[in-house]
Amino acid sequence: MNLDGAPVLDHAVIAELRAATGDDDAFMAELVETYVTEGAANMDRLLAAAAAQDCEAIVRPAHSLKSTSASLGAMRLSAICRGIEEAGRQARSETLREDAELARDAWEATLAAFAQAGLRE
Amino acid sequence: MSPGQAVALVVDDSAVNRKVLTRQLASLDIEAREAANGREALELVGTDGAGVDIVLLDIEMPELDGYETLAAIKGDEALRHLPVIMISAVEELDSVVRCIEMGATDYLPKPFNPAILEARVRASLAGKRLHDLEVESAARQAELLRTIERQKDELSRFLSPQVAALVSTTEGEALLAGHRRIATAVFCDLRDFTPFSEAADPEEVFGVLREYHGMMGELIVAHGGTLEHFAGDGMMVFFNDPVLQDDHVERAVRMALAMRDRFGALAAGWAKRGYRLGFGVGIATGYATLGRIGFEGRHDYGMIGTAVITASRLSSAAAPGQILLAPRSHTEVDGLFEVEELGELQLKGFSRPISPVNVVGVRARDTVAAG
Helix, strand or coil, X not given: CCCCCCCCCCHHHHHHHHHHCCCCHHHHHHHHHHHHHHHHHHHHHHHHHHHCCCHHHHHHHHHHHHHHHHHCCCHHXXXXXXXXXXXXXXXXXXXXXXXXXXXXXXXXXXXXXXXXXXXXX | CCCCCEEEEEECCCHHHHHHHHHHHHHCCEEEEEECCHHHHHHHHCCCCCCCCEXXXXXXXXXXXXXXXXXXXXXXXXXXXCCEEEEXXXXXXXXXXHHHHCCCCEEEEECCCHHHHHHHHHHHHHHHHHHHHHHHHHHHHHHHXXXXXXXXXXXXXXXXXXXXXXXXXXXXXXXXXCEEEEEEEEEEEEECHHHHHHHCCHHHHHHHHHHHHHHHHHHHHHCCCEEEXXXXXXXXXXXXXXXXXXXXXXXXXXXXXXXXXXHHHHHHHHHHCCCCCEEEEEEEEEEEEEEEEEECCEEEEEEECHHHHHHHHHHHHCCCCCEEECHHHHHHCCCCEEEEECCCECCCCCCCCECCEEEEEECCHHHHHHC
């Protein structure tokens, strides 16, 4: 999977989102919290589907993570999940486990980056 | 659309996306309601839209996805006017094309850009507003038409059908304002009605008048006459206005003949009850002024002219059973009817005598050919 140029956290996206939603720290923190809650559930589903090599079941959590991660600047995770979603849609199960591991690493890195950026406690 | 704040329904399974959109819509002064999937969205709009002005719809969703939701909205007569903007990632443009073909108004790329969101939402809301105005205006128009029909119906009980029909047309206003044209006036009344009404019970008098008016009214309508007024036993009808009739004199005479025949049957019934009443008619043709006559609150559609006075005087001069036709009217229908010359008659208020004829009946076809 080619992840060149996909930063764990794209600060420009965060800045844009902040500006587009009224430069409100509390709102940004709330949004990130929502993302983490929603994302954690999707990560669980994604990992379970990968463990079961279930191409059909992996599409939806991968799609959601791809989409919301992109919204919050988690570009690396978004890119990985886009690959997983595609693989799932094309019923290519051979790389699912490997890619899910990549996704989990990116997820952890994203959470750390949010904390580092002061968007999470 | 409600005159106040516009309402958007945000349908997305991602709470993050819903939060961002809701926040951005709020800054555009648009109230957002949220649904996590298509099923929730359809429940929320219900059968009448529930005040929602625009739907922002994600494609990939659990339970009921964007396609199914869009199909449900566009397949519902009461909801299909709702603008639907698809929420889509750039790489999903193929899906967007499919949604536009299914009736979606536009699409919104993810991640959301406030300028694009504002432009697309405002454009769709403007379209919705226009649609709502059209619907509203059509409803008002339909109501207005119903009112006009109701009024026409109401009026037709008081006015002749021709005049009632005039009221709601554009040329009607001009005709009502007054105009001059050739017209034929018919006056008729009952002979010996005054002594009868003095002698008989009021109920009896009204009973006789009801029968008489009912029969006359039917014949007036059947011959296309315009009833100007009933006055006790008398009535005035005119022809060639407001509807033009090439054969207005002939119609007038045929109506008078039909009235006389029908009156015969009525009078026979009355005679059995002891009332001896006769029927006389006067007909005259000439230029007259026609239009709205009267005062605020009480107008008649009337005819004014020498022909009206002539017809009235001829009616007074007619013996029971006579239909007196003024010379000018007679010229117009010469040969169509059997007439009886009466010589000169001096009518009240006229300086010179006139020579009316009494119409006996319709001339038989072969006689017309021979004559």
